[in-house]
Amino acid sequence: MERRIILSEKRRDKKKRILRNGESQRKDGRYTYKYTDNSGKSHFVYSWKLEKTDKLPQGKKDCESLRDMERRIKKELEKGIDPSNNKITVLELVKKYVEQKTGVKYGTKQGYEAVVSRLKTDDFGQKMTTKVKPSDAKMRCIKLQQSGLCFGTVNV
Numbered sequence: 001m002e003r004r005i006i007l008s009e010k011r012r013d014k015k016k017r018i019l020r021n022g023e024s025q026r027k028d029g030r031y032t033y034k035y036t037d038n039s040g041k042s043h044f045v046y047s048w049k050l051e052k053t054d055k056l057p058q059g060k061k062d063c064e065s066l067r068d069m070e071r072r073i074k075k076e077l078e079k080g081i082d083p084s085n086n087k088i089t090v091l092e093l094v095k096k097y098v099e100q101k102t103g104v105k106y107g108t109k110q111g112y113e114a115v116v117s118r119l120k121t122d123d124f125g126q127k128m129t130t131k132v133k134p135s136d137a138k139m140r141c142i143k144l145q146q147s148g149l150c151f152g153t154v155n156v
Helices: 066-078 090-100 106-120 134-146
Strands: 023-025 031-036 042-047
Touching: 031 066, 042 066, 090 106
Parallel strands: none
Antiparallel strands: 023 031, 031 042
């Protein structure tokens, strides 16, 4: 008797939702996403929710949904950032970003160097990236503009 694999059959979670590549659901109900970083190493992230709107199982702490984590991880990987490296400061992240900017004009390079030197002496540059919210970064830009720096300098 011949066994045929049906290609249109998709993996589904316990709620019958189609799971994407890299996603799975464990027996305890927790969702898992497996990704490969830029160096080829595999990593896993976990969440009790697949989507933002999912209800948490009773007694579990609120967490980011798996699909939100996937979007964030994909963006970070595209930018050359290692999402599994949670122990990086804002200054280190900016230095990595500047190192990847090649072939820029002299004035742009000077602007980048000014940002790095300002972050070296600033408390904001020593903060861990996992602790910085977008609202913190916006407030920092506003303070820099109020201190007299022009818009172009602040938004390098």
